[in-house]
Amino acid sequence: xxxxxxxxxxxxxxxxxxxxxxxxxxxxxxxxxxxxxxxxxxx
Numbered sequence: 001x002x003x004x005x006x007x008x009x010x011x012x013x014x015x016x017x018x019x020x021x022x023x024x025x026x027x028x029x030x031x032x033x034x035x036x037x038x039x040x041x042x043x
Contacts, residue, residue, distance in 0.1 A: 002030040002031070002032075004030040004031070004032035005030055005031045005032065007032045008032070009027050009034050010036045010037075011027065011034060011036065011037040012038055012040060013037075013039040014039070014040065014041075014042060015039055015040065015042075019039045020037045020039040021037065024037045
């Protein structure tokens with residue numbers, strides 16, 4: 001059982017850190033639903 005099971009997830013990644021798509025792939029291994037995923041540049 002995962003802490004993310006049956007949850008909705010909003011992902012905001014960082015261009016110079018961990019991109020949103022990478023986090024999204026990890027979240028997809030649980031039963032969480034990704035409702036928004038983006039990679040932003042925080043300058």
